[in-house]
Amino acid sequence: MDAALVIEDLAVQLRGRGEVADILDGITLTVPRGSVTGVVGESGCGKSTLLRAILGILPGRATTPRGRILFEGRDILPARAAKPHGRIGFVPQDPYLSLNPVFRAGDQILEIMRRHAPGTRAEHRAKLVELFRAVQLPDPEAALRKYPHQFSGGQRQRLLIAAALCCDPALIVADEPTTALDVTTQREVLGLLRELVRARGLSMLFVTHDFGVLASLCDEVSVLYAGRVAESGPTRAVLDTPTHPYTRMLLACHPDRAVELLGIPGAVPPATAQPAGCRFHPRCPVAQPDCRQDVPPLLPWSGGRAVACPHAARMEAHALA
Amino acid sequence: MALYILRRIALSIPALLGLILLTFVLSRVVPGDPAATLAGDSATPAQIAQIRAQYGLDRPILEQAVIHVRQVLSGDLGNSIFSGRPVAEEIWQRLPATLELTFVALFLATLLGIGLGLVAALDHNGPLDHLVRLVSVGGLAIASFWLAIMLQLQFSMEWNLLPLRGRLDVALGQVPRLTGFMLVDTLAIGRFDLFLDALRHLALPAFTLALPGLATIARFTRSGVLEVLQKDYVLYARAAGYGRFRLAAIYVLRNAVTVTVTQVGLLFGALVSGAVAVEAVFDWPGLGTYAVQAILSADYKALLAVTLVIGVVYAVVNVAVDVAQAIIDPRVADQ
Ligand SMILES: Nc1ncnc2c1ncn2[C@@H]1O[C@H](COP(=O)(O)OP(=O)(O)O)[C@@H](O)[C@H]1O
Numbered sequence: 001m002d003a004a005l006v007i008e009d010l011a012v013q014l015r016g017r018g019e020v021a022d023i024l025d026g027i028t029l030t031v032p033r034g035s036v037t038g039v040v041g042e043s044g045c046g047k048s049t050l051l052r053a054i055l056g057i058l059p060g061r062a063t064t065p066r067g068r069i070l071f072e073g074r075d076i077l078p079a080r081a082a083k084p085h086g087r088i089g090f091v092p093q094d095p096y097l098s099l100n101p102v103f104r105a106g107d108q109i110l111e112i113m114r115r116h117a118p119g120t121r122a123e124h125r126a127k128l129v130e131l132f133r134a135v136q137l138p139d140p141e142a143a144l145r146k147y148p149h150q151f152s153g154g155q156r157q158r159l160l161i162a163a164a165l166c167c168d169p170a171l172i173v174a175d176e177p178t179t180a181l182d183v184t185t186q187r188e189v190l191g192l193l194r195e196l197v198r199a200r201g202l203s204m205l206f207v208t209h210d211f212g213v214l215a216s217l218c219d220e221v222s223v224l225y226a227g228r229v230a231e232s233g234p235t236r237a238v239l240d241t242p243t244h245p246y247t248r249m250l251l252a253c254h255p256d257r258a259v260e261l262l263g264i265p266g267a268v269p270p271a272t273a274q275p276a277g278c279r280f281h282p283r284c285p286v287a288q289p290d291c292r293q294d295v296p297p298l299l300p301w302s303g304g305r306a307v308a309c310p311h312a313a314r315m316e317a318h319a320l321a
Numbered sequence: 322m323a324l325y326i327l328r329r330i331a332l333s334i335p336a337l338l339g340l341i342l343l344t345f346v347l348s349r350v351v352p353g354d355p356a357a358t359l360a361g362d363s364a365t366p367a368q369i370a371q372i373r374a375q376y377g378l379d380r381p382i383l384e385q386a387v388i389h390v391r392q393v394l395s396g397d398l399g400n401s402i403f404s405g406r407p408v409a410e411e412i413w414q415r416l417p418a419t420l421e422l423t424f425v426a427l428f429l430a431t432l433l434g435i436g437l438g439l440v441a442a443l444d445h446n447g448p449l450d451h452l453v454r455l456v457s458v459g460g461l462a463i464a465s466f467w468l469a470i471m472l473q474l475q476f477s478m479e480w481n482l483l484p485l486r487g488r489l490d491v492a493l494g495q496v497p498r499l500t501g502f503m504l505v506d507t508l509a510i511g512r513f514d515l516f517l518d519a520l521r522h523l524a525l526p527a528f529t530l531a532l533p534g535l536a537t538i539a540r541f542t543r544s545g546v547l548e549v550l551q552k553d554y555v556l557y558a559r560a561a562g563y564g565r566f567r568l569a570a571i572y573v574l575r576n577a578v579t580v581t582v583t584q585v586g587l588l589f590g591a592l593v594s595g596a597v598a599v600e601a602v603f604d605w606p607g608l609g610t611y612a613v614q615a616i617l618s619a620d621y622k623a624l625l626a627v628t629l630v631i632g633v634v635y636a637v638v639n640v641a642v643d644v645a646q647a648i649i650d651p652r653v654a655d656q
């Protein structure tokens with residue numbers, strides 16, 4: 001398979017005050033070229049950390065004891081590996097906080113191009129105006145001269161999408177790019193992303209908190225729980241016939257399409273005190289004795305999926321109220 | 322922006338009028354009868370009454386206040402009780418010396434303070450950070466006059482490196498008064514040697530005066546930079562591949578100094594009052610020494626005029642600071 005990004009067995013730990021937090025443990029996923037892969041999971045499960053590992057901006061206290069991140073034929077995970085600036089576009093979570101308020105938004109994007117895109121400043125400006133038009137910013141020429149606070153939230157996210165595209169990247173990574181926006185604006189920005197993906201054949205890793213967004217945008221999906229992949233596969237298959245107990249419970253209780261376990265005892269365990277064995281076992285209705293000791297491997301499943309639960313079949317028999 | 326500047330200037334007018342009125346009130350609450358003071362010890366009651374009439378002191382108090390404001394606005398600050406000369410003229414003679422000293426000190430404090438604060442923040446909890454913290458605690462704790470004397474002992478007496486007092490070595494030549502700023506006037510007449518000499522004279526007093534402000538600015542810059550480094554937009558810029566230098570020195574610093582700049586405005590007041598002690602030690606012919614002289618000779622006219630002038634300068638500096646802040650942070654002017 002021709003992949004834009006391959007992550008193999010990625011582990012990220014945070015060290016501090018004698019504690020070691022296993023933020024990510026054995027993440028394996030692939031973004032096929034020209035398609036959108038979603039990452040879903042409750043807040044705190046490590047989605048942003050995964051993107052930070054890809055972008056090379058893990059916090060200083062983080063270590064990566066295992067894993068590889070293969071991009072354009074090389075491993076970009078090691079600290080000394082050259083980072084793929086310009087080749088990976090980043091759409092951050094919060095458009096209000098991600099632009100520096102004291103510099104013109106256009107200049108902030110032009111600075112990225114100055115460092116990572118070929119061409120002169122005039123060419124960069126012309127290209128940026130084109131991009132502003134593509135992301136449907138009103139009055140693209142004037143937008144170059146404005147400061148971030150002079151744009152609305154939705155417009156700022158459009159600016160950041162333009163910024164993500166400014167160096168013709170081979171991959172886009174987006175971290176819940178619509179959660180900070182109101183519902184109407186969310187829909188517009190999602191529509192724009194969908195259109196850009198189709199028109200430009202983008203490869204994208206898309207973190208989301210929302211099953212509705214997942215269904216409408218992503219070809220493939222990885223469901224994360226407490227820093228591990230619980231289940232992955234084609235979006236339709238995972239949403240229609242969820243297999244891992246966690247995925248099944250999630251989909252059974254999502255009133256507002258948000259990825260959250262409601263009415264189930266327990267919470268995502270703190271990263272410094274992960275239970276041994278399957279990290280979901282304290283909350284799993286079909287947990288077996290071996291679940292407390294053995295880390296369930298991610299095993300191939302029907303419909304091109306992979307599931308990290310040897311007892312998933314039991315879920316079929318279990319009644320979910 | 323132009324609108325913002327105009328508005329900011331307009332806003333400082335009531336404060337200045339208030340200041341003028343305040344000096345008027347102060348001049349009326351000084352103990353004793355001003356007319357008697359003016360007339361001298363051996364004056365007869367008739368002479369005192371005549372002076373009272375001459376100075377309008379027998380008119381209703383409100384009318385006197387209006388007259389006072391009008392006089393001040395036309396540049397008439399009265400005559401010195403000590404020398405009998407117009408106070409405005411005497412102050413005009415000495416103001417540039419103080420302004421030059423405080424501006425150079427402000428410049429030093431700002432430049433070094435921001436530099437040290439940045440270095441400390443980028444080396445958070447490292448050796449440089451500790452060193453800067455030590456300097457800033459010391460800078461705030463040391464009394465100016467003590468530091469001034471110590472510097473004189475070391476640099477002037479012991480090592481003979483820098484001059485002990487004054488603004489210029491008169492043996493080197495005369496400088497005509499163009500602006501009253503030595504650094505400007507020496508260059509204007511093309512005497513680079515005199516310019517350097519003026520700089521050497523400025524070094525010790527300016528450093529003494531700058532140190533507490535430098536310490537304050539370093540502390541504010543350090544905490545500002547540390548705070549900004551945590552911001553999402555810094556993480557975003559790192560992800561986007563900004564250069565390290567650009568990120569630290571431009572991208573982060575510009576945000577961090579928005580707080581620092583406010584401090585610079587407040588600092589100026591402290592600098593001017595600090596100048597009194599520093600000018601006295603270094604025999605600097607500025608407003609500070611003038612004020613000391615006025616206090617010693619109970620010249621309340623001169624003292625009030627000095628208060629007024631310092632107030633005006635303070636207001637001007639604060640307008641400048643607000644404008645600088647609006648330039649650094651475009652959100653300020655749009656509010
Ligand atoms: N800079 C950090 N310092 C300490 N803990 C962190 C930091 N970043 C993330 N974590 C922890 O790592 C875990 C995963 O966080 P994150 O990747 O932000 O999750 P998500 O994006 O899925 O909400 C959480 O338990 C969070 O508390």
Ligand code: SF4
Binds near residue numbers: 245246311
């Ligand atoms: S059955 Fe066991 S392995 Fe499967 S999810 Fe539950 S606890 Fe984890």
Ligand SMILES: [Mg+2]
Binds near residue numbers: 049
């Ligand atoms: Mg997150």
